[in-house]
Amino acid sequence: MAPTTEDIQGTQLEGESGLMNVIEPDLIAYYNRSRLEIGFTNGAKLRTFPMCEPERLRGPQSDLIWVEEPTAVAPGDLAVSAWNNAMFGFRLGERPRCVVSYTPKARPIYTILRALKNAVVSRGTSYDNFDNLSPAMRDVIGVYEGTRLGAQELQAIVLEDVPGALWKTENIERYAFRDLHEPKVDPDTGYRDPERVLVHKEQVNHRALCRSLILKRVIAIDPTVRDPAMRRMPDKDPDACGMVVVSCGFQQRDPVPDKKGDDTRRMHFYVEQDMTAVMSPSTWAKLCDRSWKWLTAKGSTVNEVIYEGNQGGDLVRKALQAENPQMPIREVWASKASRPDAESVSLLYEQGRVHHVGWFPDLEGHMTTWNALNPAEHCPDDVSALVWAFHALGMGMPVENRVTTISRERRHYEEPSGAWA
Numbered sequence: 001m002a003p004t005t006e007d008i009q010g011t012q013l014e015g016e017s018g019l020m021n022v023i024e025p026d027l028i029a030y031y032n033r034s035r036l037e038i039g040f041t042n043g044a045k046l047r048t049f050p051m052c053e054p055e056r057l058r059g060p061q062s063d064l065i066w067v068e069e070p071t072a073v074a075p076g077d078l079a080v081s082a083w084n085n086a087m088f089g090f091r092l093g094e095r096p097r098c099v100v101s102y103t104p105k106a107r108p109i110y111t112i113l114r115a116l117k118n119a120v121v122s123r124g125t126s127y128d129n130f131d132n133l134s135p136a137m138r139d140v141i142g143v144y145e146g147t148r149l150g151a152q153e154l155q156a157i158v159l160e161d162v163p164g165a166l167w168k169t170e171n172i173e174r175y176a177f178r179d180l181h182e183p184k185v186d187p188d189t190g191y192r193d194p195e196r197v198l199v200h201k202e203q204v205n206h207r208a209l210c211r212s213l214i215l216k217r218v219i220a221i222d223p224t225v226r227d228p229a230m231r232r233m234p235d236k237d238p239d240a241c242g243m244v245v246v247s248c249g250f251q252q253r254d255p256v257p258d259k260k261g262d263d264t265r266r267m268h269f270y271v272e273q274d275m276t277a278v279m280s281p282s283t284w285a286k287l288c289d290r291s292w293k294w295l296t297a298k299g300s301t302v303n304e305v306i307y308e309g310n311q312g313g314d315l316v317r318k319a320l321q322a323e324n325p326q327m328p329i330r331e332v333w334a335s336k337a338s339r340p341d342a343e344s345v346s347l348l349y350e351q352g353r354v355h356h357v358g359w360f361p362d363l364e365g366h367m368t369t370w371n372a373l374n375p376a377e378h379c380p381d382d383v384s385a386l387v388w389a390f391h392a393l394g395m396g397m398p399v400e401n402r403v404t405t406i407s408r409e410r411r412h413y414e415e416p417s418g419a420w421a
Helices: 005-013 076-088 108-114 126-132 135-144 148-153 169-174 281-297 314-323 338-350 361-369 381-392 399-412
Strands: 028-032 037-040 064-068 097-101 177-179 198-200 212-222 242-251 268-274 304-308 329-332 354-356
Touching: 005 064, 064 076, 076 108, 076 361, 108 361, 135 148, 169 338, 169 361, 212 281, 212 381, 242 281, 242 381, 268 361, 268 381, 281 314, 304 314, 304 381, 314 329, 329 381, 338 354, 338 381, 361 381
Parallel strands: 064 097, 212 304, 268 354, 304 329
Antiparallel strands: 028 037, 177 198, 212 242, 242 268
16 A cells, blocks of 8 residues: 555556565566556455555455555655545455555554554664765755754654644643553444543552543534435545543542632543544434433533534534433634634643543644644634634633533533542
8 A cells, every 4th residue: 555556556566666676576467557566476366456546455354464654654644544444454474464664654544553562663874875875966955954854754753743734643642541451442432431430541550540520521523414325426435424532620638628728739631532433414413412411321411512603503403402301512613813813722732731531642732733824724623623622611710710611510410420531
């Protein structure tokens, strides 16, 4: 697999270091140049697939995969889809193996590759191959030394701080709550059990439990109003429905208010779940309802279900109410200036007040690679839902006003016993 058909033919197969130039001729039975397919004398067959067409990877099975430059696929979601489809067919033989060669770039696919448990990482720089380069190329390399592009392309350094990105991987990882064991997932909702044991990254050696008094929890939706199967442009990747669950509360180790009522505690926020996917309106409405019922049954109150009304408006409300008239629903409207809204959320991450409860590679990949400085770059659907969730939790209010507002909003709902997560 490679980003495009041209990359497969020009680099993987027929390039100077391509397979047709490094494999012994006696081992090759045939080479179909029109289909870019190689047959070997032992009966093995090599097929090629461009990652820009991920649906073609549905069905084929394999026991050996070579992926070339997955971080160069644009848009990045195509690389993720191609990788996922290839992994579902990666099931032949006793020991299937996969080789991924790429320039390290902060892309969603890089987040997935980094999280692989049994991966063996080998790094190489352009200087390792310096003796084999022409003198002209050596002069070109010197031009880029000491630059961001040179660090990435020549020294294989991953630049996590993408220019224009509001979030840094370091800030997410440092304060994340990751599971000790595999998370328990409810088969109906796909929601991870909130009662699992969590360990703070900074306290993992002490195996200290991190429990927080949750004051408010919301489900935020950035909806899609069109069925993906009925979209006008079938060749275009359909929009996803952003859906996240976020809560806020106080950590136990925070100081207790003094007798004068001066509360110096700071509110912390917990990203509990990312359910973003390509879904039809009926599907995401059902998923939201099941998640709301599942959390409520577990004693974790969901105070609000908020949705962006710029698309769909009343259609979104009617879809949610048709599934469950009892869900507390609120409509919000987005302004064109999405960066100021997202900036205020990113500041909370820098302050160490946001904790990702579990692993969310797609969401975190979009957060750290979305260039908010580029007006032509659309805010990812899951990031948009995340920003709405934080604003619905009243992150800009002082603690005293925030708690008062939360209590006022809860007057119509029954308070569960022990709202801990």
